[in-house]
Amino acid sequence: MIAxxxxxxxxxxxxxxxxxxxxxxEAIRRLFAERDRVFSRFRPDSELSSxxxxxxEPTLVSPxxxxxxxxxxxxxxxxxxxxxxxxxxxxxxxxxxxxxxxLGDNPAPPGPVGPAPGWRRxxxxxxxxxxxxxxxxxxxxxxxxxxxxxxxxxLSGGGFVSAGGDLAVRGATDVALPAGGAVRxxxxxxxxxxxxxxxxRRGGAWYHHLIDPATGLPARSPWREVSAAGAxxxxxxxxxxxxxxxGAGGPEWLDRRGLPGRFVAEDGRVTVxxxxxxxxxxxxxx
Amino acid sequence: MSTALPEHAxxxxxxxxxRARTAKLGLAAAGLAFxxxxxxxxxxxxxGHSRRPLRPLDAPARFQAIxxxxxxxxxxxxxxxxxxxxxxxxx
Numbered sequence: 001m002i003a004x005x006x007x008x009x010x011x012x013x014x015x016x017x018x019x020x021x022x023x024x025x026e027a028i029r030r031l032f033a034e035r036d037r038v039f040s041r042f043r044p045d046s047e048l049s050s051x052x053x054x055x056x057e058p059t060l061v062s063p064x065x066x067x068x069x070x071x072x073x074x075x076x077x078x079x080x081x082x083x084x085x086x087x088x089x090x091x092x093x094x095x096x097x098x099x100x101x102x103l104g105d106n107p108a109p110p111g112p113v114g115p116a117p118g119w120r121r122x123x124x125x126x127x128x129x130x131x132x133x134x135x136x137x138x139x140x141x142x143x144x145x146x147x148x149x150x151x152x153x154x155l156s157g158g159g160f161v162s163a164g165g166d167l168a169v170r171g172a173t174d175v176a177l178p179a180g181g182a183v184r185x186x187x188x189x190x191x192x193x194x195x196x197x198x199x200x201r202r203g204g205a206w207y208h209h210l211i212d213p214a215t216g217l218p219a220r221s222p223w224r225e226v227s228a229a230g231a232x233x234x235x236x237x238x239x240x241x242x243x244x245x246x247g248a249g250g251p252e253w254l255d256r257r258g259l260p261g262r263f264v265a266e267d268g269r270v271t272v273x274x275x276x277x278x279x280x281x282x283x284x285x286x
Numbered sequence: 287m288s289t290a291l292p293e294h295a296x297x298x299x300x301x302x303x304x305r306a307r308t309a310k311l312g313l314a315a316a317g318l319a320f321x322x323x324x325x326x327x328x329x330x331x332x333x334g335h336s337r338r339p340l341r342p343l344d345a346p347a348r349f350q351a352i353x354x355x356x357x358x359x360x361x362x363x364x365x366x367x368x369x370x371x372x373x374x375x376x377x
Contacts, residue, residue, distance in 0.1 A: 005371075018371065078358055165375035176370035188361025190374045197376035227374055231359035239358055259360045279363040 019159015056133030088136030189233030
């Protein structure tokens, strides 16, 4: 860690803030703690848990929660359903129903899973929310990245905020990339997602957290890790996850949207898409 | 004074009723034709009448799709110029 950086744990990952003075750092800590209290799947007292317990019934949610669901639905629409918040029940059935740190090697086979009900079946009218009966929503991806974006706005000067590697910058920041190399993030954010870190064993088989909504099972992708840059950390995170879920078509998926992406294949080979290449004018980065 | 009807009066009354019925039918037909013609002309010439099936006022679906597709905006990257002070890794 370089000077001026502070790290703490929240949302099940390491949060790193650079360039934050003491009041800003305190505000960032409070922000992450508050978001975790509302949106954690693992806390029975969170608002998200209440909504999931009331699946099938209309629930009056807080303005923040309604806004986040709206954001998750917009993300689902923008990604053609690749990033779908209704995969929560699949994650639980596959064994990811507790904080990742508490997941061990569970010999019991996973519960039955099927295709996600689909984001279009979520009904949100103002603050009145109804999710499909028997389903559970997972907003973690959207919440974590959006919180990083909010946190970086709390910095008075230059710096960055990172949550488990999802990073937003204020001012140009050089960022190390998976499998070697580095890139300068001039504006916005960068995020990396992958299949070999947040994974667990259940019934003798390995599972990871990137669920394909079409099957309800962990996605099969030729990519081990995908990094993408966006105008915000949320955009970057959504782009990285979508590109990984899009499989072999991931680089093209990002190119069509003008988003730079870097892909690490299962064998460690690194590929970048056309947009990434066009943004690089020097030879240092691949 | 006799009040008996003339011998040919029933035929005249029947003929009058036929004429009245024909006139009513003619008037109804003319009314319908006038209404139809009026509507046709109105549709062709009055701005408030639609000449083709109604379409929703919102933006065309293709335009909306393009806007949504572009909603994910790319950041700005450049080659690294110093030792990295941050790292992006799997979350």
